[in-house]
Amino acid sequence: MDNTDLSTLGRKEVLEKSLTRYRKERDWFQMFLDALSMMPELSEEDILQQKMLTILLESKQTVLDCAENNKPFIAGYFCNAPEVFHAMDLPWYMLMETPFLAASAPYLADDIKGTEEIGLGSDLCTAIRLPIYYIETGQMPIPSAVLGLIYPCDGAPMLHQVMMHNKAWKDVPVYAADPPYTSDERAIDYFADELKRMAEFLQKHTGHSLDMKRLAQVCEDGNKTYSKWQEYNELRRAVPCPHGWSIGGPQAFAVSQCFVAGDPKCTDWFEQLVKCAEIRVNAGEGIPGVKERIRYFWFDIMPYGWIFELMPWLEEEWGAILTMDMFGNYPYTLIDTSSEEKIWKGLAKRNLIDAPMIRQARGTAENFSNDIRRIVKDYKIDCVIWPGHMGHKDGSAAGGIMRQTCRELDVPFLQIGLDLFDRAYTNPDEVKDKISKFFTSMGLG
Amino acid sequence: METKLKSKALDEFIQVASTIANPEIQKWKDNGGKIMGYFCSAMPSELITAAGMLPFRLRATGSTGTELSDSYFSSINCTFPRHAFNMALKGDFDFIDGLVIFNSCDHIRRVYDHWIRQLDTPFVKILSLPKKSGAQQVEWFRSELAILRENMETQFGVKITDDKLKEAIKIHNESRRLLRELYELRKSDNPPITGAQTMAVTVASTAMPPERYNQLLKELLDDVKRAEGNTDYRARLMILGGELDNPEFLKVIEDLGALVVTDSVCFGSRLLWKDVDESIDDPLTALAQYQVNERPSCARMFTEYEKRAEYVHSMLSDFKADGAIFARLTFCEVWGFEQYSMINDFKEWDIPLLCIDHEYTLSGVGQLRTRVQAFLETMGK
Numbered sequence: 001m002d003n004t005d006l007s008t009l010g011r012k013e014v015l016e017k018s019l020t021r022y023r024k025e026r027d028w029f030q031m032f033l034d035a036l037s038m039m040p041e042l043s044e045e046d047i048l049q050q051k052m053l054t055i056l057l058e059s060k061q062t063v064l065d066c067a068e069n070n071k072p073f074i075a076g077y078f079c080n081a082p083e084v085f086h087a088m089d090l091p092w093y094m095l096m097e098t099p100f101l102a103a104s105a106p107y108l109a110d111d112i113k114g115t116e117e118i119g120l121g122s123d124l125c126t127a128i129r130l131p132i133y134y135i136e137t138g139q140m141p142i143p144s145a146v147l148g149l150i151y152p153c154d155g156a157p158m159l160h161q162v163m164m165h166n167k168a169w170k171d172v173p174v175y176a177a178d179p180p181y182t183s184d185e186r187a188i189d190y191f192a193d194e195l196k197r198m199a200e201f202l203q204k205h206t207g208h209s210l211d212m213k214r215l216a217q218v219c220e221d222g223n224k225t226y227s228k229w230q231e232y233n234e235l236r237r238a239v240p241c242p243h244g245w246s247i248g249g250p251q252a253f254a255v256s257q258c259f260v261a262g263d264p265k266c267t268d269w270f271e272q273l274v275k276c277a278e279i280r281v282n283a284g285e286g287i288p289g290v291k292e293r294i295r296y297f298w299f300d301i302m303p304y305g306w307i308f309e310l311m312p313w314l315e316e317e318w319g320a321i322l323t324m325d326m327f328g329n330y331p332y333t334l335i336d337t338s339s340e341e342k343i344w345k346g347l348a349k350r351n352l353i354d355a356p357m358i359r360q361a362r363g364t365a366e367n368f369s370n371d372i373r374r375i376v377k378d379y380k381i382d383c384v385i386w387p388g389h390m391g392h393k394d395g396s397a398a399g400g401i402m403r404q405t406c407r408e409l410d411v412p413f414l415q416i417g418l419d420l421f422d423r424a425y426t427n428p429d430e431v432k433d434k435i436s437k438f439f440t441s442m443g444l445g
Numbered sequence: 446m447e448t449k450l451k452s453k454a455l456d457e458f459i460q461v462a463s464t465i466a467n468p469e470i471q472k473w474k475d476n477g478g479k480i481m482g483y484f485c486s487a488m489p490s491e492l493i494t495a496a497g498m499l500p501f502r503l504r505a506t507g508s509t510g511t512e513l514s515d516s517y518f519s520s521i522n523c524t525f526p527r528h529a530f531n532m533a534l535k536g537d538f539d540f541i542d543g544l545v546i547f548n549s550c551d552h553i554r555r556v557y558d559h560w561i562r563q564l565d566t567p568f569v570k571i572l573s574l575p576k577k578s579g580a581q582q583v584e585w586f587r588s589e590l591a592i593l594r595e596n597m598e599t600q601f602g603v604k605i606t607d608d609k610l611k612e613a614i615k616i617h618n619e620s621r622r623l624l625r626e627l628y629e630l631r632k633s634d635n636p637p638i639t640g641a642q643t644m645a646v647t648v649a650s651t652a653m654p655p656e657r658y659n660q661l662l663k664e665l666l667d668d669v670k671r672a673e674g675n676t677d678y679r680a681r682l683m684i685l686g687g688e689l690d691n692p693e694f695l696k697v698i699e700d701l702g703a704l705v706v707t708d709s710v711c712f713g714s715r716l717l718w719k720d721v722d723e724s725i726d727d728p729l730t731a732l733a734q735y736q737v738n739e740r741p742s743c744a745r746m747f748t749e750y751e752k753r754a755e756y757v758h759s760m761l762s763d764f765k766a767d768g769a770i771f772a773r774l775t776f777c778e779v780w781g782f783e784q785y786s787m788i789n790d791f792k793e794w795d796i797p798l799l800c801i802d803h804e805y806t807l808s809g810v811g812q813l814r815t816r817v818q819a820f821l822e823t824m825g826k
Binding site for chain 1: 516517518519520521522523526548550551552554555557558559562571572573574575576577579581582585588744745747748750775776777778779781782783784785786788789802
């Protein structure tokens with residue numbers, strides 16, 4: 001556990017400490033980009049990764065530059081309408097992202113222990129516990145303003161509660177749009193008003209202004225990105241699937257919503273993604289070196305804390321291909337930019353109803369079962385896996401409904417029960433054993 | 446702790462709190478009355494009373510297992526909804542004619558999803574309760590209540606007029622006022638009523654006709670005022686947390702010599718510390734305002750922590766509590782993170798705090814006793 005007494009540090013030391021992991025992350029991206037640039041010839045997929053790394057590097061570098069030079073930047077979420085931040089030229093990072101950073105991976109076990117040592121119960125979601133720990137131990141950049149997230153789960157708002165109580169963060173202004181539980185027109189109108197108030201809040205606390213013409217342009221650029229994403233997902237329906245867990249799915253989500261939403265750079269990346277997929281689909285090829293035997297739908301986040309211990313194994317051992325996952329799913333509609341009201345409503349719909357995890361977990365359980373029904377049919381899915389991250393308690397409470405839905409579709413369903421970060425919660429071998437027994441007993445692979 | 450209070454009214458409250466289908470429920474049904482069940486303190490019972498129905502807050506009192514509900518929930522879900530839904534599947538709530546649920550927490554909101562699929566209760570609604578306070582949120586919740594009112598009118602063939610609502614608000618405010626009077630008596634050096642007894646009284650307020658409740662509560666207040674106070678306690682404690690409806694839980698603590706003098710729990714003071722504003726012309730606005738902005742908030746309400754901490758601190762001070770016990774249902778994220786914040790505040794206030802994670806049913810009595818005993822000893826009591 002990090003026991004540094006922050007009150008003994010000077011302002012500069014506090015800043016340095018808060019940026020350590022972000023600098024490591026930036027340097028890591030830079031190293032990979034450098035390595036790619038040294039290659040004599042780049043494949044189409046190398047180019048895809050190069051474009052992605054450039055977006056990531058720029059995002060991290062911009063935030064670091066703001067933090068180091070006292071320029072406004074914010075912390076927020078992918079479902080806070082990031083198109084608005086982009087239109088305001090406001091750099092941002094995701095408040096909950098620190099445990100997901102590659103730079104955090106070597107420290108996760110210690111960090112998790114640290115969360116317990118500061119008094120957070122081991123039954124509480126690690127995706128919330130860890131950011132709290134990073135805030136309390138001074139390991140997250142302190143932004144000019146925070147856009148909180150009070151959905152889709154109980155833990156999310158509590159992160160901000162602790163943050164607002166922390167001595168170093170308590171003066172940072174916070175706004176959180178209130179999400180209705182319903183998804184009708186009234187709910188969209190209410191949430192659109194919440195987003196408008198969010199924009200007013202950002203203008204007030206960052207000095208960056210919002211030009212609605214610029215927002216319209218960003219949304220139109222975003223529409224181009226989303227159109228490409230839809231095109232790409234149609235290619236993933238092919239048998240064999242052109243890409244598995246490592247390309248496409250969650251990356252598509254990250255590029256469109258997590259760094260600069262509504263930027264031509266994102267569309268450019270998606271065009272390259274489509275190109276890569278098309279090459280394989282046209283050739284009738286799947287993932288090189290893998291014979292596709294099982295097409296599975298991973299209905300949650302991948303276990304990023306120990307992802308390399310599980311996801312490649314599924315392909316290598318079982319020929320099991322992650323054909324679709326919660327974050328790669330495409331339920332979006334394009335944003336109508338013909339009037340300001342329509343833009344806000346479009347953003348409200350996307351961020352309240354379409355964005356991954358929010359879409360499923362915020363409201364009633366139909367949101368889980370309807371996605372299963374559509375995805376199983378559209379992507380020729382052989383089985384549905386609900387990994388059951390220990391923090392996703394609403395999802396686990398909907399397990400019976402997901403199972404029933406799968407029964408009706410005559411597709412096997414597995415609920416595992418794991419932790420995205422803590423490999424000791426259900427260790428990788430146990431997870432593999434559960435999956436192997438499931439595949440075997442269902443006659444898959 | 447040996448209680449010195451003798452009261453027929455209290456005996457009746459204890460009976461109501463220790464059962465589900467209590468005699469008042471039976472009597473109501475026998476007279477052809479309808480009953481609306483609900484989960485969560487956010488339900489304005491006034492709306493149900495104004496419809497001429499009996500508001501009944503669902504508990505899982507007496508539940509012994511989750512064998513039927515386990516296939517719907519998982520082992521990382523709170524045991525309260527698992528026990529409550531198990532009882533529902535067994536038919537223990539068949540006496541309700543309708544049910545209102547809120548998106549209170551990740552566990553309870555899924556009860557709605559399972560209920561509508563597995564049971565044939567004719568009227569089941571889920572209401573969207575804001576997660577922060579503010580004028581826009583009051584307006585939103587008012588519209589949710591307006592929709593509920595309209596749905597209830599259609600379903601049950603009743604008219605819930607503004608006048609009826611205002612009358613219902615008066616009746617429920619009377620309950621709150623009387624309960625606050627009861628709490629006031631606990632501030633004395635020798636409180637005449639224990640924490641367990643008080644919890645039976647507050648729980649009963651959610652399971653019997655409000656007029657009858659108020660009548661009994663007045664009788665109880667007379668008895669309590671005449672009763673000899675408790676003098677032989679080791680420490681005065683406050684109970685904090687979310688869902689806690691079992692007076693026996695407090696009795697275990699009080700049997701060790703502690704006296705629970707106040708609380709901030711869902712079935713306790715947060716139900717009654719403030720009144721619905723009767724001066725607001727539109728009763729639905731008054732109810733929405735009360736639930737979203739006014740009453741001591743649930744930990745799920747974003748931005749309200751400072752107010753909650755202030756509420757707890759003033760309770761500790763006003764009731765002269767020597768320490769507090771934070772009782773949290775295992776797997777509850779809302780109260781789990783709240784607990785973390787409170788731990789830090791209690792350190793600053795220099796007030797002893799014991800945190801206990803427990804199951805809904807009183808299964809770990811031995812462990813609870815040991816921990817409370819040790820806590821009292823560390824307090825030097």
